[in-house]
Amino acid sequence: MSDDPVVLADRDGSGIVTVTLNRPGTKNSVPPQGWTELAGVLGDIAGRADDRVVVLTGAGGDFCAGSDLRGGGSAAPRRAMQVVNAALFALRDLPQPTIAAVRGVAVGGGFNLALACDLAIAEENARFSQIFSRRGLSVDFGGTWFLTHMIGLHRAKELAFFGRVLTAPEVHALGLLNKVVPEGQALAEAYAWARDLLALAPLALAQTKEMLNLAAAGSFHDSVLREAAAQNLNGTTEDTREAIQAFLEKREPVFRNR
Helix, strand or coil: CCCCCCEEEEECCCCEEEEEECCHHHCCCECHHHHHHHHHHHHHHHCCCCCCEEEEEEHHHCCECCECCCCCCCCCHHHHHHHHHHHHHHHHCCCCCEEEEECCEEECHHHHHHHHCCEEEEECCCEEECHHHHHCCCCCCCHHHHHHHHHCHHHHHHHHHHCCCEEHHHHHHCCCCCEEECCCCHHHHHHHHHHHHHCCCHHHHHHHHHHHHHHCCCCHHHHHHHHHHHHHHHCCCHHHHHHHHHHHCCCCCCCCCC
């Protein structure tokens, strides 16, 4: 087994963190310890005020081929899924906005890894599949929730039952991608969006992200009450006061994440 890390985190100094799955020889399939690494990397990012936006991608031209099914690992099935789910929760609950930059294959858990991000950009030659059924498995890594909420029950069942390979334009047409770009452009587009997000107040953006995630499963009444609570909190922050003052002074705001 290689001692190389499965997950890399690179910071460019601007506030953008690139998280890369680093097993190109297996199309970035993730072994059991890789999910633990991913959860750890994301947990570190969550606690750092200088990390403002996360771009998630894969090394060597592919995004992620899901879990590595070779060898199986020594953990009991229940424990193994707890490890996988810890990585999913760490990604979903991350306060910073996340952008998936998809190249090559994104299948099984890799498909759902992209769906777990806040935004997803794919190159036009990328390929997607909820391949679980073709491996004798049921859908995991949040796929049952993402698909049902994002495209509806009947289409979700079609993708999950048949596990067919879909092109990026087909996935985009379903509403599961934000943008499809030419081959070789996914990372550049993701970084362009990341730079746009850096110009926004991070605390307010984190609250908006959290409320949108909760709204997907909550009531209208609860969503409106959360909006009011968040807006009240915004009024106590330096960043909101700076944004309003910059607007009045017709200049660009300088946010300090406080």
